[in-house]
Amino acid sequence: MARPLLLLLAAALLPAGPAAATAAGFRDCVAGLGDRALAAGVDGELVARVLPSLSPLERVLALDRSQPEFVQTFPAYLEARVTDARVERGRELLERHGAFLETLLDRYGIPPRYLVAFWGLETNYGGYLGKVPTLDSLATLACDERRSEFFAGEFVNALQLVEREQLPLERLVGSWAGAVGHTQFMPSSYLRYAVDGDGDGRIDLWRSEHDALASGANFLHSLGWEPGLRWGRQVALPGGFAYEQAGLGKARSLRAWAAAGVTRADGESLPALELEAALLLPAGHRGPAFLVYDNFRVVMRWNASQSYALAVGLLADRLAGAPPLRLPPGLAKPLRKTQIVDAQEALNALGLDAGTADGIIGSRTRAALRAFQLEQGLPADGYPDPATLTALERRALP
Incomplete structure (x- = not known):
C-alpha cells in the first residue's frame, strides 16, 4: 500500500475545529507508522484496517510524564507488593500448577517459586491484565517525541504479533505503556521469547496461564539465569561496618564478606565460597541488608529496578516458606521528590557527580x-536520610 493512500485513510477521519492541527499531526505520524509496518512485511490489508481506527490517548501521555510528589521508600514498596494475601494465593497456584512448573524447571532451569513470584508482581496472578488498547497506546507514544523510536518499533512488533498469532484486535489490551498478558511482555519480548506452553499450537499470554509461565521461564533462561543459584539473601552486618562497601558494582566473594564480619540474617556463618555477591542497603544503614548474586542481575534485566528485583526474590522466598521480612519502625516514610532534586543539585554544586537532578x-x-x-563523617550508605539531607542543606547555604 502506498503512502498517499495511507494519508488518505488518515485524513478522512480528521476532526474539524481547534483540535484539527494536533489530530493532523497524529494522523501524519500514524501514516508514517504504516509505512514502517509495510516495510517490515506486515500485510497491507491489516495496516489498512488498523490505521483509521487509531486514536491518541491523552491519559497515556499524562502517565508517561507523571512526576509523583513523593519517592516511595523500599519498605513501603515491599509492604504494598509482598503481602500475606499475595503469598497465600501464590502458594495455591504453586500447588495447582506444580506438575507443569516442574517440567519448566527441567527444561529451562527456573525454579517454580520465581516464575510465580514474577506472575504475582506483574499482574497479581492475572487479576489485572490492563485495559488500555495496546495499538492506540503504542501509536500515542510513538507519535510523542520523548521515546518515539522505541515505541514505533513496538507498534510494528504488535502488528506482527497480530499476524503471527492471528489475534483479534480487541484482544490487544494491556498496560498504558503497551505491556500485555499475565507476564506483561512488550510486543518485542512476546515475539522473541513467548512460547506455546499448553501445546495448542498458539501463544496466548492473555488466556493461557501455561503459555505465560512457559514464556516467563524462556525469557529468564534467555537472560542468563543460572540454575541452582538463588537470587541472594538477607544478611546481618557487624558493628562499625564500613557502609561504603555497599553497592551493586562492588561485588566480592562470600568468603571475603564473611571475613569482613557479615553473617546470615540468623547469625550463622556465610558459606565459605568464592561466589561473587554485592551488598545492597535499600533503606540505608538502619534498614535490612542483602547480599545479591548474579541471578539478581538477571531479574533486573526483566525490570531495572532494584526494589522490584528484591521484591521478586523476597516473594519467591515467602512462597517457599520463609518468614516475612522484619523491618525497623519508621523506615516507610516517603521522601519528597523535591528533596531529592535539591540534594542532587547540591551534590553537583559541590563537584560530586549526582547526574541529572531528576x-x-x-x-x-x-x-x-x-x-x-x-566527607562529613556520616554512615556512607548512599541513602538520603534526614542527617545527610540536613548536612547537604547546610553546605548549600551561601
Missing part, C-alpha cells in the same frame, strides 16, 4: 551521596 535515586546519585557522607 528526583530519581540512581547509581550516580548514590555514589555522590556516599562520597559526601564519607
